[in-house]
Amino acid sequence: MDGFVINILFGLSYGMVLFLLATGLSIVLGLMGVVNLAHGMLFMIGAYAGVTVGKLTGSFALAILAAVISAGLAGLFIERGFLRKLYKRELDQILVTFGFIYIITNLHLWIYGPYPRSGIVPSGLSGAIAIGAYSFSFYRLAVIAIGTVACIGLFWLQERTRIGAVIRAGMDDPETVYASGVNLMTINVGAFCFGAMLAGLAGIIGIPILGGVTATTGGDIIFVAISVCIVGGVGSIQGAFVGALLIGIVTSLAQRYYPATAIYVMYVLMVIVLVLKPSGLLGRRA
Amino acid sequence: MYLAPLVAVFLFLVIGPPFLDTAIISQLTKILCFGLLAMSLDVAFGYTGLWSFGHAGIFGVAAYTTMLFFKYTAIHNFWIITPVAILMAAIVAAVFAAVAARSSGLYFLLITLALGQLVYCVAVQWKPVTNGDDGLWGLPYPQLGFPFSNISYYYFTLAVVALCAFLLYRFTRSPFGYSLVGIRENEVRARTMGYNTRLRKLIAFVISGSFAGLAGILYVYFNGGIAPENVGMYASGMAMIMVIIGGTATLWGGFVGSAVVLLSQYYISQLTPARWPIFLGALFIAAGFFAGGGIFPRLACLWKKAVLYGDAES
Amino acid sequence: MAMLRVNDLFVSYSGLQVLQGISFSMERGEKVALIGPNGAGKTTLLNALTGLILPQSGQIELLGRDITHRATHVRASLGLARSFQVSSLFPQLSVLENVLLALHGLHRSSYQMLRPITAYKGNLEKAEEFLESVDLLAKRNLPSRSLSHGEQRRLELILSLAGGPVALLLDEPTAGLTREESSALAAMLRSPSHRHLAVLFVAHDLDLVYTVAERILVLYYGTIIAEGTAEQIQANQDVRKIYVGEDDVA
Numbered sequence: 001m002d003g004f005v006i007n008i009l010f011g012l013s014y015g016m017v018l019f020l021l022a023t024g025l026s027i028v029l030g031l032m033g034v035v036n037l038a039h040g041m042l043f044m045i046g047a048y049a050g051v052t053v054g055k056l057t058g059s060f061a062l063a064i065l066a067a068v069i070s071a072g073l074a075g076l077f078i079e080r081g082f083l084r085k086l087y088k089r090e091l092d093q094i095l096v097t098f099g100f101i102y103i104i105t106n107l108h109l110w111i112y113g114p115y116p117r118s119g120i121v122p123s124g125l126s127g128a129i130a131i132g133a134y135s136f137s138f139y140r141l142a143v144i145a146i147g148t149v150a151c152i153g154l155f156w157l158q159e160r161t162r163i164g165a166v167i168r169a170g171m172d173d174p175e176t177v178y179a180s181g182v183n184l185m186t187i188n189v190g191a192f193c194f195g196a197m198l199a200g201l202a203g204i205i206g207i208p209i210l211g212g213v214t215a216t217t218g219g220d221i222i223f224v225a226i227s228v229c230i231v232g233g234v235g236s237i238q239g240a241f242v243g244a245l246l247i248g249i250v251t252s253l254a255q256r257y258y259p260a261t262a263i264y265v266m267y268v269l270m271v272i273v274l275v276l277k278p279s280g281l282l283g284r285r286a
Numbered sequence: 287m288y289l290a291p292l293v294a295v296f297l298f299l300v301i302g303p304p305f306l307d308t309a310i311i312s313q314l315t316k317i318l319c320f321g322l323l324a325m326s327l328d329v330a331f332g333y334t335g336l337w338s339f340g341h342a343g344i345f346g347v348a349a350y351t352t353m354l355f356f357k358y359t360a361i362h363n364f365w366i367i368t369p370v371a372i373l374m375a376a377i378v379a380a381v382f383a384a385v386a387a388r389s390s391g392l393y394f395l396l397i398t399l400a401l402g403q404l405v406y407c408v409a410v411q412w413k414p415v416t417n418g419d420d421g422l423w424g425l426p427y428p429q430l431g432f433p434f435s436n437i438s439y440y441y442f443t444l445a446v447v448a449l450c451a452f453l454l455y456r457f458t459r460s461p462f463g464y465s466l467v468g469i470r471e472n473e474v475r476a477r478t479m480g481y482n483t484r485l486r487k488l489i490a491f492v493i494s495g496s497f498a499g500l501a502g503i504l505y506v507y508f509n510g511g512i513a514p515e516n517v518g519m520y521a522s523g524m525a526m527i528m529v530i531i532g533g534t535a536t537l538w539g540g541f542v543g544s545a546v547v548l549l550s551q552y553y554i555s556q557l558t559p560a561r562w563p564i565f566l567g568a569l570f571i572a573a574g575f576f577a578g579g580g581i582f583p584r585l586a587c588l589w590k591k592a593v594l595y596g597d598a599e600s
Numbered sequence: 601m602a603m604l605r606v607n608d609l610f611v612s613y614s615g616l617q618v619l620q621g622i623s624f625s626m627e628r629g630e631k632v633a634l635i636g637p638n639g640a641g642k643t644t645l646l647n648a649l650t651g652l653i654l655p656q657s658g659q660i661e662l663l664g665r666d667i668t669h670r671a672t673h674v675r676a677s678l679g680l681a682r683s684f685q686v687s688s689l690f691p692q693l694s695v696l697e698n699v700l701l702a703l704h705g706l707h708r709s710s711y712q713m714l715r716p717i718t719a720y721k722g723n724l725e726k727a728e729e730f731l732e733s734v735d736l737l738a739k740r741n742l743p744s745r746s747l748s749h750g751e752q753r754r755l756e757l758i759l760s761l762a763g764g765p766v767a768l769l770l771d772e773p774t775a776g777l778t779r780e781e782s783s784a785l786a787a788m789l790r791s792p793s794h795r796h797l798a799v800l801f802v803a804h805d806l807d808l809v810y811t812v813a814e815r816i817l818v819l820y821y822g823t824i825i826a827e828g829t830a831e832q833i834q835a836n837q838d839v840r841k842i843y844v845g846e847d848d849v850a
Binding site: 029033035058061082085086089091092094095096098099101102105106107109110126143219223226227229230260263264266270271274275278 | 363392403527560567
Binding site: 321456458459460461462463464465467468471472474475476477478479480481482483 | 692713
């Protein structure tokens with residue numbers, strides 16, 4: 001029984017990382033209709049920047065700051081420099097963001113080399129608690145806590161603030177929002193960068209959970225993010241949360257009981273959801 | 287007169303090779319294989335409006351099927367393996383289309399992207415069967431009664447691809463082919479005209495997948511083997527960019543795109559092998575901004591103007 | 601047997617109950633107008649009839665066959681055709697190709713994959729006849745998106761006629777047309793060649809309604825509040841209140 005609980009907890013901590021990663025992608029897709037295939041790159045940029053700064057300065061706080069800022073800046077660069085010029089040209093957005101995948105992946109390979117980097121676990125979180133016969137690290141507990149707080153905070157933002165209302169309105173009917181005098185464009189860019197920063201945060205805190213980061217991580221992780229969006233539904237915090245936790249927990253359980261199937265879990269979940277409810281479990285659009 | 291450039295290119299492809307370097311002939315064979323893949327993707331993507339980012343997965347299924355027959359069974363007969371491999375590709379294509387059926391445009395793309403990656407995962411993970419990342423190698427040329435060499439396999443590929451091109455050309459001019467364009471342009475209207483659009487999209491994707499599978503078969507014999515890198519997201523992306531650069535909904539554009547991408551890869555890799563992806567990425571970005579309708583339509587337009595000008599002069 | 605029969609149809613859309621208990625029938629060759637203020641649900645009714653929306657309850661019968669839940673393309677094959685309020689064409693295809701597509705939809709060759717569409721000389725001639733009838737033959741090779749608004753409306757109309765339907769649903773067919781074009785449309789609908797064609801048309805153009813319609817249905821906030829000939833409708837108190845008198849609903 002303990003083993004089962006531990007696996008659920010492992011899945012929860014992994015799912016929280018996925019939630020932070022996928023939220024940005026989901027909101028941007030639902031809000032702007034933009035597919036940023038390079039979203040996984042933002043995770044990787046944050047991870048590498050955070051690890052580099054963290055190991056240099058010995059400060060976890062600075063690492064997080066570096067991760068969030070670098071990912072945010074990269075997101076801003078991609079959006080302002082390229083995507084804003086391709087408004088409503090979805091296929092061209094795909095091409096451009098795909099091109100960034102090649103470039104950013106290769107740049108990281110060039111700069112950091114092919115060997116994996118391990119993450120940073122701050123000394124304050126280096127212990128573990130005992131759950132029955134197993135131990136569960138404080139770090140992972142902290143990740144679960146961060147993810148939960150983030151989810152509550154973002155959900156509050158979505159449901160109870162004016163900005164959240166504007167963003168939700170912008171998904172349903174952009175013209176009316178523009179017509180009512182709101183600068184939706186600025187809000188969209190803000191949402192994009194915020195999502196990018198979340199991805200960067202996911203990157204730096206996620207490395208210890210993923211087991212390391214390499215130059216291919218960005219390209220690999222985008223599929224998980226896409227699966228989260230498809231399973232949970234695009235355009236809402238709760239959708240990203242449900243999708244992320246579901247994939248996180250089921251993957252973790254599979255890793256324990258049928259390890260060979262673990263990597264396919266998210267695809268199977270995706271196919272099941274697509275057949276039963278194409279818009280995703282909590283999807284907004286029909 | 288309008289067809290003159292196409293004829294000229296075809297003549298070059300037929301007459302040129304004996305005078306060319308072996309490496310160039312290999313590149314030409316590769317261009318033809320991927321051109322066929324791009325052309326098949328154009329049927330789904332350019333003509334029908336189904337944004338498939340998983341076509342390399344379908345291509346790979348046929349290639350792997352061929353290798354698996356060769357490695358694990360005593361059946362090495364080209365005429366038995368090939369139809370089975372194409373059938374496998376068609377089945378996978380049908381599954382892709384069925385799962386993504388109720389989604390359109392962007393979501394179809396994301397789903398096929400993920401499904402293509404699923405195929406890649408199987409290729410990498412199922413080590414006992416597929417040998418994982420290293421791939422399966424050692425496939426000799428098909429046994430068709432005479433020995434193949436680099437140049438004779440090139441001509442074989444050229445013949446098969448030419449036949450496929452002819453069939454797909456007729457396909458796009460047929461009532462069914464036109465209905466696909468109608469579905470792309472205005473699916474609701476097509477339905478009110480009596481077209482079963484869901485069925486047609488499925489059929490179109492299966493046909494597209496079958497030709498993609500054939501491209502995979504031609505490639506695996508040329509390459510001597512197959513590895514997961516030919517199957518995943520990056521390979522599917524390459525196929526996409528070939529169609530878009532060459533020109534969507536043109537069929538021939540696929541070959542133009544294939545030539546552009548593969549030749550630049552060949553030459554740039556000789557200069558900076560490790561940094562080639564950066565150039566490819568830049569090519570993607572440029573295509574996103576400047577491709578417009580693609581190279582082929584622009585060339586065709588220029589040629590038409592030249593012909594009309596020439597006629598006007600005389 | 602009635603050509604088209606609708607029985608107690610309830611349709612909701614985006615959470616709103618748009619149509620409530622709609623019942624009417626049309627005979628073969630009958631010309632019926634559907635009028636009512638904007639937002640009454642006229643287009644929704646056409647969408648439900650063609651299968652683009654499914655009703656919550658009620659029945660739709662075409663020539664006695666229940667088509668309530670059949671797919672759109674099946675209804676088309678049974679002879680139901682429709683035009684759209686906003687011209688719904690194939691923008692990048694030429695005018696001629698648009699009509700050919702409309703002709704091949706219900707043609708035995710629609711699944712033909714190897715013979716070029718231009719080899720079907722019969723359909724080619726028919727297409728050109730249709731284009732001739734609305735004076736678009738000269739523009740047959742232009743992409744349909746390059747046509748003027750009025751030309752697009754004319755193309756829109758022949759696309760719905762091309763399949764040889766027995767029941768035709770027209771959504772504001774004269775919207776954006778000039779006086780002459782509207783009269784030409786009215787004349788076409790009343791011509792002997794279309795006397796067996798049942799037509800249900802949504803219109804705000806009362807001239808068209810009075811010249812063509814044998815019967816008028818008045819739709820108001822999802823229910824048919826009046827039905828009858830032009831004189832009966834003009835005399836109807838409820839109708840007058842909606843169109844002319846005080847409006848008690850904002």
